[in-house]
Amino acid sequence: MTKYILLFLLTIGAACNAQVTNQTKQTKGNNMNNPVVTKDFEKFDSVLFDNRKDKSENVLRATQPDGSYLEMSVWDGGMGYSLTPRSSYYMLQKVYYRSNGNIRAKGLYFNNGFLQLGTWYEFDEQGRLVREVNYDKDYHLKLEDVLRFCEQERIPVDRGPILQSTGYHTKIRRAGNTQGKTWTIEWLKEPQKVEKIMLDDATGKVLNRTETNFTNN
Structure with missing residues (x-):
């Protein structure tokens, strides 16, 4: 998970916002099982993280009852959360400010590769939504x-x-x-x-x- 977080931090502020018309064909019977991303404010779940079994590492790894894979981590520059549903091509990624646990950014990645998808939401340290970036709109194909x-x-x-x-x-x-x-x-x-x-x-x-x-x- 950390590699995706580091890549995202490098791309904040560098996203291209050129308008491109998207007329790609839709996949019939689409059942991608996408994780849900909202623009709502949220905080890092420190209670869940602190209750991890292995406290020798600053990482929580767990398979949820529904088969989703959860990973949470803490480092000097921030905190992270990722969730990948069992049958999905998508991984939900969230990054939080270390100073107060407020959300910094969230969005979707392809489950294998440095590929940001859909709309990502970015917040300032006080929790105010400051930016929305649609990483799909410049591409014809989905x-x-x-x-x-x-x-x-x-x-x-x-x-x-x-x-x-x-x-x-x-x-x-x-x-x-x-x-x-x-x-x-x-x-x-x-x-x-x-x-x-x-x-x-x-x-x-x-x-x-x-x-x-x-x-x-």
């Missing part, structure tokens, strides 16, 4: 479209929590510049070979495919 492509290509994409040391898991990323926007899929095509597929965001067409050797350390 995550559902890319997942449908993966299904057609028989590329496995795992739902639920992606934990360390559990093997290779398909990664999905997106990026954009003045020359266009793309989505990138990396998956374990063979036991020792990773295929990287780049999709054009405007058309959904495959721009290129490359393969690299993979060594499982």
